[in-house]
Amino acid sequence: MSHAEGFTPLKFERLDGDSMTARARAFYHLMKQRRSVRDFSAVPVPRAVIEDAVRTAGSAPSGANMQPWHFCVVESAALKREIRLAAEAEEREFYERRASEEWLDALAPLGTDAQKPFLETAPYLIVIFLKKFSEGEQGEQRKNYYTAESVGIATGMLLAALHNAGVATLTHTPSPMKFLNSILGRPANERPYMIVVAGLPAEGARVPAISKKPLDQIAEFL
Numbered sequence: 511m512s513h514a515e516g517f518t519p520l521k522f523e524r525l526d527g528d529s530m531t532a533r534a535r536a537f538y539h540l541m542k543q544r545r546s547v548r549d550f551s552a553v554p555v556p557r558a559v560i561e562d563a564v565r566t567a568g569s570a571p572s573g574a575n576m577q578p579w580h581f582c583v584v585e586s587a588a589l590k591r592e593i594r595l596a597a598e599a600e601e602r603e604f605y606e607r608r609a610s611e612e613w614l615d616a617l618a619p620l621g622t623d624a625q626k627p628f629l630e631t632a633p634y635l636i637v638i639f640l641k642k643f644s645e646g647e648q649g650e651q652r653k654n655y656y657t658a659e660s661v662g663i664a665t666g667m668l669l670a671a672l673h674n675a676g677v678a679t680l681t682h683t684p685s686p687m688k689f690l691n692s693i694l695g696r697p698a699n700e701r702p703y704m705i706v707v708a709g710l711p712a713e714g715a716r717v718p719a720i721s722k723k724p725l726d727q728i729a730e731f732l
């Protein structure tokens with residue numbers, strides 16, 4: 511099967527055990543510094559950084575390689591404002607009516623509320639859309655597979671790429687997010703998956719004092 515046409519030799523960097531171990535450590539130390547930031551500076555970040563981070567996301571594995579994603583990189587102040595106003599309206603509903611007491615209690619340590627100034631302050635809002643269907647050659651609908659898994663992986667890679675490049679991020683999911691289709695002119699076969707807010711942290715930004723579970727609480731080796 512892998513001798514069939516349409517195959518190409520794998521490019522793969524083979525490392526010795528020590529190099530693997532060192533690389534694994536270094537990447538862990540890099541990634542564990544990533545924090546969700548809610549206080550952004552308006553200082554610009556080069557567009558090329560965002561482009562390469564989106565290229566990285568677009569290199570993610572996906573069901574049948576359907577690449578069921580679309581990234582809207584919003585830089586326009588007018589569009590950011592529209593998104594902020596629409597998101598804050600949904601968030602007011604959420605905090606005042608929709609959220610259960612249990613959910614509000616779980617969120618309390620984060621100190622979040624319906625105000626989302628970062629949606630205007632940060633230089634980029636990367637809005638990720640999930641495509642349940644793609645458009646085929648003749649404009650016909652083609653079903654995509656494992657779309658949530660695929661877009662989740664791509665989003666994780668986007669966050670890692672941005673963090674690696676020194677860009678702070680926030681994963682933001684106002685709910686419902688359908689308003690993003692109309693503001694950004696995306697078709698009905700695409701579902702807003704997440705807003706990744708990207709930029710530099712404001713001077714003196716603070717984050718919740720939370721911690722991650724240690725290895726023995728999240729994994730077992732069998």
Ligand code: IYR
Nearest residue numbers: 601617620622623683684685
């Ligand atoms: N979307 C709301 C609430 C919220 C929900 C979860 I789960 C979070 O981890 C953080 C916030 C908001 O953005 O405020």
